[in-house]
Amino acid sequence: MQQLRFLGKKTIDLISGLGRAVILLISALIHVPNIRKGTPLLIQQLYSVGVLSLLIIVVSGTFIGMVLALQGYTILVGYGAEASLGPMVALSLLRELGPVVSALLFAGRAGSALTAEIGLMKATEQLSSLEMMAIDPLRRVIAPRFWAGFISLPLLAAIFSMVGILGAHVVGVDWLGVDSGTFWSVMQSQVDFNKDILNGIIKSIVFAFVVMWIAVYKGYDCEPTSEGISRATTSTVVQSSLLVLFLDFILTALMFVK
């Protein structure tokens, strides 16, 4: 009986939480944007959410590209197929690692920061005080942050793939001696714009939506105490990471399985 009640409570919490998240998103995003006031807010957030995440994205992208080249080379060279190193690296990055790893890093770097920031604004009554000043915190605080992340992540994922390929070039060509012309030309012939690049971008757009939605919702809905904020921050990272990996599976199945 006790367990049944517990299960029921969890289910109701889950469903009402989902409902609140949908309402939050709709009321934050569906309104006529005010270009004059909105633009500076968006630019400020693009900087703190996007530009400040650049370093971690570039460094991780480089190393992942280098590792891919190293691992790929040792396997491919056994079959005398090291000419395929270029497309192997490029396809792994564009289709999977670029969107997925940058979404995971983004959730950890920007998502958690947003949740904590919004949660703290709630705890210090800044959101309430906006409301009392007749300024909608959903439009003023939530919407610019959401859009900034939504715009940033696909760009960051593209940068991630790009520096990854460059990192692979450094290891594969400059260090291990794969021919540079082969590296690029085989990559060019094997990578299809629609199938590989566009699908990768679609993936990162979906991930951006999910990560930002979770981040702003968790911050806005958190219990306004220090424990509440820390719990919300943790669950932003955990939930968005899991959801990104799960959605990646679904999207891959839809996109690449005939």
Add this chain to the structure above:
Amino acid sequence: MTNFESEAQLVEIENLTFTRGDRVIYDDISLSIPKGKVTAIMGPSGIGKTTLLRLIGGQIKPDSGKILFAGKNIPLLSRADLYEARKSMSMLFQSGALFSEMSVYDNIAFPIREHTQLSEDIIEKIVLMKLEAVGLRGARNLQPSELSGGMARRVALARAIALDPELILYDEPFAGQDPISMGVIVRLIRSLSDALGLTSVVVSHDVPEVMSIADYIYIVAEKKIIGHGTPEQIRLDTSPLVQQFVKGEADGPVPFHYEAPAYRDELINISAGDIN
């Protein structure tokens, strides 16, 4: 309600009932807040005094009853009308609720920039006037993190009066202040009310401070209004509950002990349990 009945009321609360979960916070209370006066709402902590301010501000909705602000029933207003009504009220939060990423100057300029089309020159003049009123003109370039608690509250007060509201809701303005900043805030509330004709609602449990500035006092306890009147009338109120609160006695109608089984039984049971 003696001499206030003839005067204009800015806020009128009629038969308000509010519950949170299973807990009843207010059970059918009515009160009115006269224009241009300082009205205090006192009561022990944890009985929902802040909730009352949030109800007046329309941040939460009551289960039943009317909350009239300048004749408009706040709980029934559409979102746009509610936001319009809020432009003529403001609230001073207990924490000050300053925006941490903006300087003192920008905090005060913020509501003016949001709601008016005034040029920066005029905004600067208004901000300086508001800062002068709270005595912090010299602090305009500081960040909120550099302010002491008392200063933060004064900056928040300057921001609250930035758009010259009709009504200011003060949430525990004296809580956690040292005697000097307490004195400053007491003086500010009174003088803002007198000079600008503001209507003030002060929610507090600091009896002497409230007694010194309020024109009219409501004492709330046990979901009801247990007493109201001018500070003089409150002092002479015969209700034991009011007297316990005003005099700050530890025991009385509000018992010192939280509800518990008999002390003796509990101690005996513990030692019996140990032996087994």
